[in-house]
Amino acid sequence: MRGLTFICFAIAGSLVLQACQKPAQQEQAKTLAPVAAPSETKQPEQAPPPEQVKPSAPAAQSQSEQLMPIDIKLPKPMFVGTPTNIAVENLEQPLGHPRPPFLAPAGTKNVALKKPVTSSDEQPIIGELSLVTDGDKEGGEGSFVELGPGVQYVTIDLKARYTIYAIVVWHYHKQPVVYHDVIVQASDDRAFGSSVQTLFNNDINNSSRKGAGKDMSYVETAEGKLIDAKGVQARYVRLYSRGNTSNDLNHYIEVEVYGKALQ
Numbered sequence: 001m002r003g004l005t006f007i008c009f010a011i012a013g014s015l016v017l018q019a020c021q022k023p024a025q026q027e028q029a030k031t032l033a034p035v036a037a038p039s040e041t042k043q044p045e046q047a048p049p050p051e052q053v054k055p056s057a058p059a060a061q062s063q064s065e066q067l068m069p070i071d072i073k074l075p076k077p078m079f080v081g082t083p084t085n086i087a088v089e090n091l092e093q094p095l096g097h098p099r100p101p102f103l104a105p106a107g108t109k110n111v112a113l114k115k116p117v118t119s120s121d122e123q124p125i126i127g128e129l130s131l132v133t134d135g136d137k138e139g140g141e142g143s144f145v146e147l148g149p150g151v152q153y154v155t156i157d158l159k160a161r162y163t164i165y166a167i168v169v170w171h172y173h174k175q176p177v178v179y180h181d182v183i184v185q186a187s188d189d190r191a192f193g194s195s196v197q198t199l200f201n202n203d204i205n206n207s208s209r210k211g212a213g214k215d216m217s218y219v220e221t222a223e224g225k226l227i228d229a230k231g232v233q234a235r236y237v238r239l240y241s242r243g244n245t246s247n248d249l250n251h252y253i254e255v256e257v258y259g260k261a262l263q
């Protein structure tokens with residue numbers, strides 16, 4: 001019996017010894033690895049080509065995206081001179097000369113022309129929503145749509161996604177007026193519940209509750225207001241306002257969206 005237990009202890013002891021030696025051997029193998037793997041040093045030589053090929057693609061793209069002034073046809077001005085006595089905070093001073101040309105990639109055009117328009121006021125007081133994108137920008141009677149009081153919006157469905165470079169809006173230019181809380185947004189969601197990008201917002205005190213903006217208020221003229229859309233990509237464009245310095249109603253003569261189809 002004694003001899004048997006000794007053998008058992010001896011076997012158990014040698015097992016413990018083996019277990020202790022194993023990690024040590026593994027560690028030794030690890031430290032040897034870098035030296036023992038000269039074949040791995042070959043890999044870097046095969047890797048670089050894909051990244052070196054890339055730069056030529058953007059170069060070719062910028063060549064086809066030559067910048068050109070966008071062609072904005074202006075309506076007949078309805079008044080001359082600088083308006084006075086408009087008491088609006090954060091009001092932009094008139095330029096005193098025509099707006100400088102706005103540059104966008106060649107092929108950029110008004111992609112809002114004749115596109116469908118919906119609104120928070122589906123039954124306008126005067127005119128129809130289709131006037132917003134019918135191409136007529138004249139300031140007289142019959143050329144504008146009049147929406148109800150308070151915060152109202154129009155939404156243009158461009159019917160496809162575009163890269164948008166500029167939005168030009170004519171609210172009303174028969175007299176020099178200022179529209180309150182002008183907010184312009186782009187989205188891929190027709191309800192503007194998600195993916196909303198705000199391109200312009202002069203509601204500095206957040207009275208329209210879309211978040212306070214930092215843009216300046218401006219006097220309406222026949223030039224319309226050009227908003228830099230900075231190449232945003234979207235299908236829908238929405239414009240808010242909250243009445244104007246003459247009354248609490250909202251008006252649109254035309255909205256142009258200068259963009260290019262996504263490729």
Ligand SMILES: [Ca+2]
Binds near residue numbers: 134
């Ligand atoms: Ca129009």
Ligand SMILES: [Ca+2]
Binds near residue numbers: 181202203205208
């Ligand atoms: Ca406001």
